[in-house]
Amino acid sequence: MIVAALVRSGARADVATVQAQWLVEADLKGQSSHGVARLPVLVGRVRAGVLTPNAEPVMTWRSDGVLAVDGARGFGPVVASRALALAVVRARRVGIVLVAISNANHLGILSPYVENVAAQGMVALAFTTSEALVHPWGGRDAMVGTNPVAMGVPAQPSPFVLDMATGQVSMGRIIHHDQTGQALEPGWAIDAHGHPTTDASAAREGAITPFGGPKGFALGLAFEVLVGSLTQSALGRDVHGTLDVTEVCNKGDVFVVIDPAVVTGTAGNLDVSRYLESVRATPPTPESGGVRIPGDRAMKDKDRRRREGLDLSTVSWGAALELAGMTTSEADAASNGASS
Amino acid sequence: MIVAALVRSGARADVATVQAQWLVEADLKGQSSHGVARLPVLVGRVRAGVLTPNAEPVMTWRSDGVLAVDGARGFGPVVASRALALAVVRARRVGIVLVAISNANHLGILSPYVENVAAQGMVALAFTTSEALVHPWGGRDAMVGTNPVAMGVPAQPSPFVLDMATGQVSMGRIIHHDQTGQALEPGWAIDAHGHPTTDASAAREGAITPFGGPKGFALGLAFEVLVGSLTQSALGRDVHGTLDVTEVCNKGDVFVVIDPAVVTGTAGNLDVSRYLESVRATPPTPESGGVRIPGDRAMKDKDRRRREGLDLSTVSWGAALELAGMTTSEADAASNGASS
Numbered sequence: 001m002i003v004a005a006l007v008r009s010g011a012r013a014d015v016a017t018v019q020a021q022w023l024v025e026a027d028l029k030g031q032s033s034h035g036v037a038r039l040p041v042l043v044g045r046v047r048a049g050v051l052t053p054n055a056e057p058v059m060t061w062r063s064d065g066v067l068a069v070d071g072a073r074g075f076g077p078v079v080a081s082r083a084l085a086l087a088v089v090r091a092r093r094v095g096i097v098l099v100a101i102s103n104a105n106h107l108g109i110l111s112p113y114v115e116n117v118a119a120q121g122m123v124a125l126a127f128t129t130s131e132a133l134v135h136p137w138g139g140r141d142a143m144v145g146t147n148p149v150a151m152g153v154p155a156q157p158s159p160f161v162l163d164m165a166t167g168q169v170s171m172g173r174i175i176h177h178d179q180t181g182q183a184l185e186p187g188w189a190i191d192a193h194g195h196p197t198t199d200a201s202a203a204r205e206g207a208i209t210p211f212g213g214p215k216g217f218a219l220g221l222a223f224e225v226l227v228g229s230l231t232q233s234a235l236g237r238d239v240h241g242t243l244d245v246t247e248v249c250n251k252g253d254v255f256v257v258i259d260p261a262v263v264t265g266t267a268g269n270l271d272v273s274r275y276l277e278s279v280r281a282t283p284p285t286p287e288s289g290g291v292r293i294p295g296d297r298a299m300k301d302k303d304r305r306r307r308e309g310l311d312l313s314t315v316s317w318g319a320a321l322e323l324a325g326m327t328t329s330e331a332d333a334a335s336n337g338a339s340s
Numbered sequence: 341m342i343v344a345a346l347v348r349s350g351a352r353a354d355v356a357t358v359q360a361q362w363l364v365e366a367d368l369k370g371q372s373s374h375g376v377a378r379l380p381v382l383v384g385r386v387r388a389g390v391l392t393p394n395a396e397p398v399m400t401w402r403s404d405g406v407l408a409v410d411g412a413r414g415f416g417p418v419v420a421s422r423a424l425a426l427a428v429v430r431a432r433r434v435g436i437v438l439v440a441i442s443n444a445n446h447l448g449i450l451s452p453y454v455e456n457v458a459a460q461g462m463v464a465l466a467f468t469t470s471e472a473l474v475h476p477w478g479g480r481d482a483m484v485g486t487n488p489v490a491m492g493v494p495a496q497p498s499p500f501v502l503d504m505a506t507g508q509v510s511m512g513r514i515i516h517h518d519q520t521g522q523a524l525e526p527g528w529a530i531d532a533h534g535h536p537t538t539d540a541s542a543a544r545e546g547a548i549t550p551f552g553g554p555k556g557f558a559l560g561l562a563f564e565v566l567v568g569s570l571t572q573s574a575l576g577r578d579v580h581g582t583l584d585v586t587e588v589c590n591k592g593d594v595f596v597v598i599d600p601a602v603v604t605g606t607a608g609n610l611d612v613s614r615y616l617e618s619v620r621a622t623p624p625t626p627e628s629g630g631v632r633i634p635g636d637r638a639m640k641d642k643d644r645r646r647r648e649g650l651d652l653s654t655v656s657w658g659a660a661l662e663l664a665g666m667t668t669s670e671a672d673a674a675s676n677g678a679s680s
Contacts, residue, residue, distance in 0.1 A: 065405045066435035066603050095406035096438040096596075100603050123569055139622030139631040151562045153569050162562040164555050194625030212552020215504050218634040219559075221619065222491045222502040225612050229463055229493050229600050235615040256436075256596065260569050263406050263440050272565050275575040279561065282479030285534030291479040294558040 001331045005323035009046040011053035015078045022077040022108035029298040033172025034109045037316045044245035065094045071104025079104040087257040095262035099255040102231045106242045111163035114152030118159030125256040126150040129227045132237045134167045135207035137217035140194035142207035147223040156273040161295035166220030167208040227252045341671045345663035349386040351393035355418045362417040362448035368645045369638040373512030374449045377656045384585035405434045411444025419444040427597040435602035439595040442571040446582045451503035454492030458499030465596040466490040469567045472577045474507045475547035477557035480534035482547035487563040496613040501635035506560030507548040567592045
């Protein structure tokens with residue numbers, strides 16, 4: 001159904017399938033701000049001519065270990081998955097590969113990229129920038145993206161997967177709180193005058209607070225200049241096209257893929273799996289329900305939702321139906337699940 | 341004087357000079373937990389035979405872009421500086437280089453490594469592990485190092501330099517609070533039962549809290565398994581030799597050096613410098629004194645202390661004198677500054 005909506009907008013079935021998978025994966029993992037709710041923006045961008053659905057990305061090996069990618073305005077997940085497939089093959093020989101992507105659309109959630117690479121026995125780092133929504137520590141205006149970082153490391157029974165933004169919260173969540181009349185948690189955002197606020201409507205006029213105070217701000221800023229330096233992409237308030245339906249997307253994306261077998265000369269580090277188990281087994285503090293490591297909750301959510309089905313908001317589903325030009329019964333007949 | 345103390349313990353003058361520079365640089369930048377106060381531990385480690393002062397590190401190119409380094413129990417700054425010098429030369433040709441170091445001693449502060457690389461026009465990332473001092477989010481025991489991350493990005497008038505630990509605070513600072521009878525700030529640490537505490541003595545029996553809640557914990561843990569996977573180093577509570585004077589140091593260190601000129605095909609990204617200026621110029625919130633970006637304070641502190649002189653604690657200075665086998669007047673005669 002999501003695929004149908006993308007195909008109807010002009011995408012080939014193969015690229016529509018990849019983009020749809022990324023949206024559904026986000027909803028499955030509980031990151032609904034990057035889920036099917038984004039479909040109308042993507043279709044809107046195609047219609048406006050700022051997203052070229054069947055783009056042919058230009059991949060250039062600048063050296064044995066450096067892949068520069070011009071995304072040609074294509075779907076982010078399509079461009080990045082193709083580039084990473086090349087990078088994994090190359091990393092087996094050269095040990096470390098850098099992928100620097102410009103001119104691609106929003107990547108969606110980062111975890112599937114690093115998870116896929118880690119499942120192939122390799123370490124992956126991912127950085128991407130976004131429109132300026134986060135204020136500097138001590139500053140009043142949004143100057144930094146919510147710049148997420150992701151990391152995948154091979155482990156048993158499943159790879160270690162980190163995927164986190166450097167803002168306290170996503171703008172999607174603030175908007176959702178505003179629409180449902182909920183107060184924000186203290187520390188999430190400031191208003192247009194720079195005062196901390198729990199009023200979601202005031203926060204939409206202000207900026208998101210970086211996570212972790214000055215250190216979190218420092219990290220988000222570091223990722224912004226790292227990606228900017230390696231992709232020549234726009235920075236700060238000049239970044240557009242990740243949320244709107246009018247501007248060409250000018251942010252950048254950086255991946256590093258490393259084959260530990262080349263680096264260490266051995267097949268893998270089983271100690272990592274044992275160590276992660278010991279961290280999970282740390283005795284809990286009196287106030288907590290136990291220790292969770294990155295990726296555990298997302299994986300559990302995904303398993304549960306796969307069994308029980310996805311609970312997409314009525315708005316997302318209705319919009320998707322409309323974009324696909326289908327009625328509810330046609331959609332039911334056409335698919336057995338949200339991802340088809 | 342610090343050099344003299346290291347030479348007296350058996351180090352050659354050249355390696356003693358590099359190690360001394362790293363200690364003094366930390367004090368100059370206000371990171372006294374990594375400063376001259378560490379000299380007695382270093383000398384103690386040499387005397388105990390767990391640090392080989394004149395070690396010859398073994399550097400092996402596993403591929404064109406992967407340098408594996410066996411530090412042979414040498415001083416951390418000596419091993420890492422030599423490896424990075426090779427990496428910078430190589431990165432000009434291959435674009436990206438990974439340096440994976442095992443069997444070296446404590447690196448000291450990370451900022452000089454990435455700052456030096458960035459001053460040569462390259463991007464640098466640095467990760468290192470340390471003894472388990474930080475508790476998992478929701479867990480009671482120290483299971484993760486204070487695992488710092490550093491990043492250097494070329495910019496004008498000086499490189500962008502991030503250097504931060506993933507704990508709220510260093511154990512050195514907690515010990516200092518304990519010795520001077522000061523209370524900790526709320527949120528810095530937990531006691532042995534897992535309760536948040538502001539009692540420095542109780543915190544020494546407990547664990548440091550990760551910065552930024554679950555996200556900061558996630559990052560510190562990610563760096564632990566990243567470094568472990570790429571260096572086959574010890575993990576968590578098995579890490580020793582960064583604070584004690586009895587154990588061989590078995591943590592690992594990872595650097596990534598990237599030449600943006602290879603990646604982008606252009607000489608540099610001036611926009612980064614302009615962007616950083618605009619972030620500094622963000623209008624301040626009503627409560628703040630303005631926006632500082634990473635490295636600004638350290639650089640300012642360093643300039644001031646270079647003019648006014650270093651204010652080392654009496655304990656550090658006395659210990660250094662004793663280790664050098666000098667009196668105060670001999671030390672004054674031998675040097676015009678703390679770094680000689």
